[in-house]
Amino acid sequence: MRRDLEDLIRYTLIWTFVLVWLGLGLAYTTPPAGPYSDLILTGFKVMLAVVLPAVSLFLVVSWVVVFRERRR
Numbered sequence: 001m002r003r004d005l006e007d008l009i010r011y012t013l014i015w016t017f018v019l020v021w022l023g024l025g026l027a028y029t030t031p032p033a034g035p036y037s038d039l040i041l042t043g044f045k046v047m048l049a050v051v052l053p054a055v056s057l058f059l060v061v062s063w064v065v066v067f068r069e070r071r072r
Contacts, residue, residue: 008066012059022048 031037
């Protein structure tokens with residue numbers, strides 16, 4: 001159980017750093033103008049809109065399960 005909790009903490013920290021890195025990269029990146037770069041940027045934003053909430057929800061559910069098992 002302790003090893004699982006350590007892994008979950010590690011994954012949560014990694015995910016937090018990934019979110020910060022992606023957010024800063026998206027905020028401070030100025031892509032060249034053009035239809036191709038607009039398409040790539042839009043695709044990246046759509047992918048983030050789907051992947052970020054899904055992984056975050058997975059981590060939250062994992063934490064809830066861990067805390068419920070520790071109370072038993």
